[in-house]
Amino acid sequence: MEDRRRDRELIQAAIEARKQAYAPYSKYLVGAALLADDGEVYQGCNIENASYGATNCAERTAFFKAVSQGKRSFCAIAIVGGPMELGQGDIFPDMAYPCGVCRQVMREFCRPDFRILVGRSTEDFQEYTLEELLPESFGPRWDHRDA
Numbered sequence: 001m002e003d004r005r006r007d008r009e010l011i012q013a014a015i016e017a018r019k020q021a022y023a024p025y026s027k028y029l030v031g032a033a034l035l036a037d038d039g040e041v042y043q044g045c046n047i048e049n050a051s052y053g054a055t056n057c058a059e060r061t062a063f064f065k066a067v068s069q070g071k072r073s074f075c076a077i078a079i080v081g082g083p084m085e086l087g088q089g090d091i092f093p094d095m096a097y098p099c100g101v102c103r104q105v106m107r108e109f110c111r112p113d114f115r116i117l118v119g120r121s122t123e124d125f126q127e128y129t130l131e132e133l134l135p136e137s138f139g140p141r142w143d144h145r146d147a
């Protein structure tokens with residue numbers, strides 16, 4: 001139950017992070033909250049660009065913030081996403097699954113059992129492991145699997 005409460009808090013942190021999304025082109029706002037092994041939470045949002053390919057996803061924003069502050073070990077990430085008109089208290093129509101590039105970035109720093117929570121609200125979310133969302137993956141040579 002305690003774990004479930006912590007997961008809900010992580011989803012809530014992702015919902016809050018989504019408020020900062022800069023997405024004038026797609027109008028699809030995404031928020032992420034990344035939990036480091038030491039308990040610190042790093043929030044991220046998507047940041048779009050007039051040159052569309054320069055866009056950064058919410059998940060990568062969270063990871064790059066954390067890694068740039070020296071963090072290298074993580075336990076979980078929560079992700080929420082939905083159209084611009086939806087706000088704080090709303091239930092998002094769909095789960096926002098991480099894109100392939102973000103999954104690969106996770107693969108660089110996370111163990112196969114890293115938890116990925118995708119939510120429609122703090123009461124409605126699903127949990128996956130990185131291994132489930134990125135099977136048979138290519139990773140760094142220092143991979144935890146070989147340890």
Ligand code: THU
Pocket residue numbers: 023026028029030045046047048055056057058059096097098099102
């Ligand atoms: N987006 C994310 O932030 N995370 C994902 O995993 C999927 C897509 C963003 C990128 C773009 O700003 C918008 O959602 C629409 O694709």
